[in-house]
Amino acid sequence: MPEDVPTGRIADRLAGFDDHWRALQPKLRTLHSRRMTALVAVEMILATGLALTLAAPLMMEGRNGGLPLQLAIPLAIAAAAMLVAGGIYVARRQASAAGWRVKLMVVGFFGLGYRPDASSFPLDSFTRSGLLPYHSQSRLEDLVYGEVAGVPLVFCDASLRRWSGSKLLQVPVFRGPLLISRYPKRAHGWTVVVPSGGPIGNFFEGVRLESRRARLESPDFERAFAVYTTDQVEARYLLTPTMMERLLALKARFPGDLSLAFEGHELLLALDDRRDWFPDPGLLQDLTDPAQVRVQAEEIARLGEIVEILKLNLESRA
Amino acid sequence: MAAPPTGVSVSLIWIVPAVAAAALLFAYGWYVSLIIRRNRAREALSSVDVQLRKRFDLIPNVLKLAQRYMDHERGLLAEITSLRNRVQEPYRRQNPSEVAAHLEASRALEAGLGRLFALAENYPDLKAEAAIVRAQATYEEVEGHISAARRFYNSAVGDLNNAVEIFPGSVIADWTGVRAMPFYELDDPAIRQPVTADAVLR
Numbered sequence: 464m465p466e467d468v469p470t471g472r473i474a475d476r477l478a479g480f481d482d483h484w485r486a487l488q489p490k491l492r493t494l495h496s497r498r499m500t501a502l503v504a505v506e507m508i509l510a511t512g513l514a515l516t517l518a519a520p521l522m523m524e525g526r527n528g529g530l531p532l533q534l535a536i537p538l539a540i541a542a543a544a545m546l547v548a549g550g551i552y553v554a555r556r557q558a559s560a561a562g563w564r565v566k567l568m569v570v571g572f573f574g575l576g577y578r579p580d581a582s583s584f585p586l587d588s589f590t591r592s593g594l595l596p597y598h599s600q601s602r603l604e605d606l607v608y609g610e611v612a613g614v615p616l617v618f619c620d621a622s623l624r625r626w627s628g629s630k631l632l633q634v635p636v637f638r639g640p641l642l643i644s645r646y647p648k649r650a651h652g653w654t655v656v657v658p659s660g661g662p663i664g665n666f667f668e669g670v671r672l673e674s675r676r677a678r679l680e681s682p683d684f685e686r687a688f689a690v691y692t693t694d695q696v697e698a699r700y701l702l703t704p705t706m707m708e709r710l711l712a713l714k715a716r717f718p719g720d721l722s723l724a725f726e727g728h729e730l731l732l733a734l735d736d737r738r739d740w741f742p743d744p745g746l747l748q749d750l751t752d753p754a755q756v757r758v759q760a761e762e763i764a765r766l767g768e769i770v771e772i773l774k775l776n777l778e779s780r781a
Numbered sequence: 782m783a784a785p786p787t788g789v790s791v792s793l794i795w796i797v798p799a800v801a802a803a804a805l806l807f808a809y810g811w812y813v814s815l816i817i818r819r820n821r822a823r824e825a826l827s828s829v830d831v832q833l834r835k836r837f838d839l840i841p842n843v844l845k846l847a848q849r850y851m852d853h854e855r856g857l858l859a860e861i862t863s864l865r866n867r868v869q870e871p872y873r874r875q876n877p878s879e880v881a882a883h884l885e886a887s888r889a890l891e892a893g894l895g896r897l898f899a900l901a902e903n904y905p906d907l908k909a910e911a912a913i914v915r916a917q918a919t920y921e922e923v924e925g926h927i928s929a930a931r932r933f934y935n936s937a938v939g940d941l942n943n944a945v946e947i948f949p950g951s952v953i954a955d956w957t958g959v960r961a962m963p964f965y966e967l968d969d970p971a972i973r974q975p976v977t978a979d980a981v982l983r
Binding site: 648677678679680695696697698699700703 | 825828831832925926928929930932933936
């Protein structure tokens with residue numbers, strides 16, 4: 464099934480979304496027209512500025528005290544480039560400002576909270592658990608929080624980078640969602656589930672994580688994941704055969720490198736799928752059209768799907 | 782004066798001890814792996830005992846509560862008390878038959894407690910008691926830990942038994958006295974019963 468086609472469950476979750484969006488029309492129209500006015504203003508300022516900048520050397524040519532043409536033209540081109548860059552920056556700021564307001568309205572449909580800045584997200588818990596690769600720069604955005612099916616959770620979109628070997632540029636090492644949710648069982652030790660890297664990869668992963676591997680009974684699970692723990696019994700308490708099946712189902716539904724850790728009563732989940740889960744709406748997108756913002760709504764619905772597949776809402780200890 | 786050794790006999794002088802040394806090294810390596818596996822199985826057995834301990838600690842409270850309401854189940858309550866005492870009896874971890882007896886008693890106790898909680902459903906006053914609700918929740922959590930410890934133990938025992946029972950491990954294990962250990966299996970007759978649509982729909 465193509466990724467962009469909502470599954471039955473997502474479609475169920477989005478029932479009523481179009482009506483919700485239509486009810487927000489007055490707000491959206493204001494937002495849309497403000498955005499368009501700002502865009503037109505930026506375009507006009509850009510066009511005038513560019514025209515003046517490029518015409519100035521020609522008008523100054525031959526006048527006493529003016530710059531020679533060989534110097535004036537490069538200066539004009541540099542000034543034009545700075546103008547264009549400034550224009551793009553302002554336009555992107557506009558798009559981003561409208562984007563987070565739209566996301567706030569989308570998230571509101573699901574009864575969740577939203578903040579564009581996710582710097583309060585506890586990234587340290589993920590780093591401490593060994594779920595994330597080494598990185599020198601992190602950018603967290605789109606903090607979504609609240610309860611899904613009665614399960615408290617907090618989510619953000621993460622982009623992690625590290626310097627390349629030559630120290631000239633930063634290369635991406637992780638891109639995707641980070642999620643913390645309540646887990647019905649309590650972990651006292653440290654247990655992580657990471658993608659299996661084959662015999663050699665798993666050996667080095669064990670060295671990196673400084674812990675023993677727990678070999679579980681399901682061959683399918685062992686092919687897909689490797690479990691490292693400080694407490695062999697607790698790892699099996701947390702990862703029951705049913706939970707292993709649920710994790711396999713989650714991996715099948717969400718392609719990418721799926722990792723999990725258990726901390727107290729919380730489940731930490733990281734999915735490196737090299738994707739922006741909540742892209743800002745396009746600059747020319749009609750915000751009043753529900754079909755145009757369905758992409759954002761579907762991503763929130765996917766969060767519910769994670770909770771549903773892992774059955775985090777059940778108090779059952781299976 | 783003795784004749785100088787031929788090329789073949791010189792080679793043999795070196796090859797025979799080299800092969801013997803290699804065989805010894807191999808046997809020693811296998812022996813080490815057997816001991817590691819046996820120790821891992823014993824460690825797993827200790828984990829089982831730690832979890833069983835939690836169950837023992839829970840039983841007196843459950844029995845005390847049950848006695849107040851379940852007059853007709855005195856036989857079962859006495860049986861559970863006796864099973865608890867049996868499980869608490871000391872045993873030698875290096876003796877597979879004593880380990881098997883210990884695990885057998887644990888299974889019987891688990892089945893007895895399962896029956897007790899099932900019968901408690903017939904006693905509305907007992908079911909409504911907050912303490913029994915708490916005890917049942919704790920019991921479920923403890924059973925979850927016991928089940929996890931059982932899986933850890935069985936996994937370690939599976940590794941050990943494969944190494945002990947497959948040649949040449951069987952020979953080395955025989956020489957060194959390392960023995961296979963019993964699995965801790967569920968012995969719930971209910972799960973072995975064939976499921977029929979009639980029974981489910983009744």
